[in-house]
Amino acid sequence: MSDDLIEDGTGYPDGPPRMGFFTDTSVCIGCKACEVACKEWNVIPDDGLSLLGMSYDNTGMLGADTWRHVAFIEQDKPLGRQNNAVGSMPTAATATRASADAVAGGLGDRHGAELGTDTGGRHPVGSADASLPGPVTADGRKELRWLMASDVCKHCTHAACLDVCPTGSLLRTEFGTVVVQEDICNGCGYCVPACPYGVIDQRKDDGRVWKCTLCYDRLGAGQEPACAKACPTDSIQYGPLDELRERAAERVDHLHDAGVVEARLYGADPDNGVGGAGAFFLLLDEPEVYGFPPDPVVTTRDLPRMWRHTALAAAGVAATVLAAFLGGRR
């Protein structure tokens, strides 16, 4: 399928415009209504009850049983012109690094252990003498911000999961979204390492892979996806991708004018490594802080070149073999 078709019209010459998500994390209030609405609509099982200690995030990451995930990031950094008064309080060093270490230690090698907790905290908790009124230590934390962001499948323009799927279970819909057909997936799992974001995941008990469908079964009926419907602050916006990109650019300008100079878009650029994401984000820090790869590249990008090399090599081998036969005949 031509990339231009996906960008311009989803690959379906007479189809609807390409639809997607714009997740504006600057207005996310971390209510997790998106997580719950997603699970309710798509009948996804619960993901286990474990206190992760990653701020208020007890989901951890996207997975087969979590198609929306809200990250919570506590940082000793300022947010625009916000005043959290921490600088004038008698505070000692930040807890964020110590918390992150505790979480990482507690979770072991579980993927995503540090997701949302790599906050740039500078100092571990010291044994502060808190008996005196006054700054506990000279290096007391001065700033505080609490970022929240709802993550989801990016519905890439160049979707590696789709490229590698041998059964055709993964397909591009008329809305330009990428969907797994659960009755076709055979559980081969090729798509799992192919995803540059670590989104698609196998469910342990049935082996098949699961991820966000952008509520394909709602879009056809003219309804918006469950998460966008449930989001009280319109942090999650659904619509034609062109319009969303326009709106997002305006929003970034507005935030810059309001002093939030760190606001930036992630995944909106059609020239990025995945040809632009169908679900893109407005972030208030580096992507890594939220657990996003900084510069994702479709893992199948080099396949054509590799296949060309392979074909050349194969041709070479064939020629050699042929030559050998021909020579042998002589």
Next chain:
Amino acid sequence: MAECHPVGFQWVMEAKARGATLIHVDPRLTRTGALADLHVPIRAGTDIALLGGLINYVLSNGLEFREYVVAYTNAATILSEDFRDTEDLDGLFSGWQDDEGSYATDSWQYEGVSVAGSAGKRKQGAKEGKSAEESGKNRSRERHVTGRGHEHGSHGASLEDLHQIRRDETLQDPRCVFQILKRHYGRYTPEMVARVCGVPVEVFEQMARAITENSNRDRTTAWAYSVGWTQHTVGVQYIRAASVLQLLLGNIGRPGGGILALRGHASIQGSTDIPTLYNLLPGYLPMPHPDSHGDLDQYVADDSSDTGYWGNMRSYAVSLLKAYWGDAATAENDFCFDYLPRITGDHSTYKTVQAQLDGVCKGYFLNGQNPAVGSANAKAQRLGMANLDWLVVRDFSLIESATWWKDGPEIESGELRPESIGTEVFFLPAAAHTEKDGSFTNTQRMLQWHHKAVEPPGDARSDLWFWFHLGRVIRQKLAGSAGAMDRPILDLTWTYSTSGEHAEPSAEEVLQEINGWKADGTCLSSYEELKDDGSTACGCWIYCGTYAGGVNQAARRKPHTEQSWVAPEWGWAWPANRRLLYNRASADPDGKPWSEQKAYVWWDASDGKWTGHDVPDFQPTKAPGYRPPDGAKREDALSGIDPFIMQADGKGWLYVPAGLSDGPLPTHYEPQESPVPNLLYGQRQNPARQLTKRAVDPYHPSGDEPGSQVFPYALTTYRLTEHHTAGGMSRWLPYLSELQPEMFCEVSPELAAEAGLEHLGWATIVTARGAIEARVLVTDRMVPMRVHDRLVHHVGLPYHWGGNGITTGDGANELTHMSLDPNVHIQEAKALTCDIRPGRRPRGPDRLQLVEEYRRRAGITEETGTAHRTTKEGSP
């Protein structure tokens, strides 16, 4: 607000997107603070000091909205010579009675005017019955010298002779409210706010500037609070302090202003309008009293007001009696007024628990309530329930209040044994709101109808079904009885039609009954149609009009895009579909909008009537220039510049001459349990607060009292977005439980270092009531505060957990106590003291021993913390 009311918070975010400044005041940085322009960390329990500081900032810098204040508030009113302020009495007001532990409030009145409390306020249990023979004037005067909260209704006081009020509109008279206010708050300086609240001066000033610069003719500021403001021994005065500030800044009765009470559940507003409260009848009519209310005339004479809209109380009461008893209620039998129960005292929830402990209260219905987890001093709640004959629990799941007799903490500790508990417990599964028709009334007084989406599962039934059929069966059993005591039940109008397999009563018929009918059966359209001759029936006068024209107005769903920005056709708001109360104040005294931008309701001189975007909250044709003639009654006694029409003087009350138990002006007192002394007065706590003085409910030493260091930390409790109150609606649901899967406590890194706590480790939190364990979250969102001469650390505890459900854990209310606000009897769960230590709590009887050891170390007796007056001087 983002934390507990995320759906409503969308409008805050919309306001922010339009340029509004958002300020969040909270001991912790919550999800609200994350989005705010300014987070003001405050020591729990000190909000009146902060609000008093803001009031002082306004008054000492001359920032009040002068024209509004002079015309629309009681700032100019002169007070009685007998009044003494906290400035004179080291933190007490005049009228304090040591022997009663309460105030006599007559010295708080306006000069020359006898002020009666609001509807529903009366002296309880008067020994002599002579009051029935006295004139209404003397009776009401006698009633109002006591200050018991439950005797107050929900409206302004009555002024028996409005025309004798003396006013000084220059606001210079030293006895005028404005000058008294200035003096009272003079000591609430920014530096004092910093020392009491822990709010740094520069943060306070940033907040004060933001609020005052945004409050004028062109701009308004709104305050929103959740139950965090109400759960204090001075909870009512918290709200009053905000009211004083908002009136001074001209932010009441104007669009974008007000004080918004964010309720703890859906339709808590509805359950006070048509009350589940023991002291009120629907529409805030008071419950009659046995001594002074022998007949309807006496009841009305006592509680109606000569002036203001409350003067029509007889029509509201008679229409209610007609709704209850229909044809049986006639003028000849006083409309069955005798059938109404009489109030015999304070029957609020914590008094009821004590009555259970005393063996007086024998039976208990719990409808969607889980006191074994959600009420203060959960142990006292369970011990009370263990002393009942019967207990009925109606809920979705087997909540802790239904199973404490077999698996509660007292079973584990050996204090109770199931075989020795005599309480017969009935559990009846309840339907969810999606499984039944009905209405929600939100904080804006707006009714929104919801339709049943699915049938309730299994044996689950709606509350309406339960109460209707319980009444039907009782009436069947009583049928044919000749006993007079059975008439009130047998004569009830109990005729709702039912449908379906389970004979579900029609909720819409109930709404019609609430709305009211004329004698010919047509629906009433406004409370102004109510008559006192028995020709109208109305189940709740303020809801009259919600079924106007025979149409369920609460079910209206016209999108905001298809109507005006006030959106009057979405749902229906009481009274009279008015979206903003007291909106006459949105126009200046001449009836013109204060500014183009804030135009809302105004006087149209050419048409001779009030008009605007909303339904005017004023007599439609009363001109701004109207002045009442001598002897005018009811609403006619209010002038054309009196916007607060439910108050007898039509003014917003900066100062409350009657109606409150603990003072006419909000004053900072420390919580019942506090890590510091009161820096403002010798009087430490609210002197009129209620105390149980029971072994099951011991209090800590406070401030600098010996033993207070045993409980050195401030403790505050709260809710999380992911769970709902006591957990009955969330701890049984996997999708919610996985989002907050375990009970935890939140501490600052500084407190963690001091107490030896580790992130994700265990901590034990101890008070004199109990000990619980929780996982530790060390977070920068908690900050130590520099208060007085010390650092104060907070321990934050969500209170959702209990022993049942998918996610289980110890309940925070094992730690809280039952010291109460004296006006509304609400517990102080938001500010108390505790100790915290690393590790899990002891099991079984060892847990009791740990608590006992703490009590011993702190030297706690039944007397600890129970002194009402702590001023140095003699009795004032």
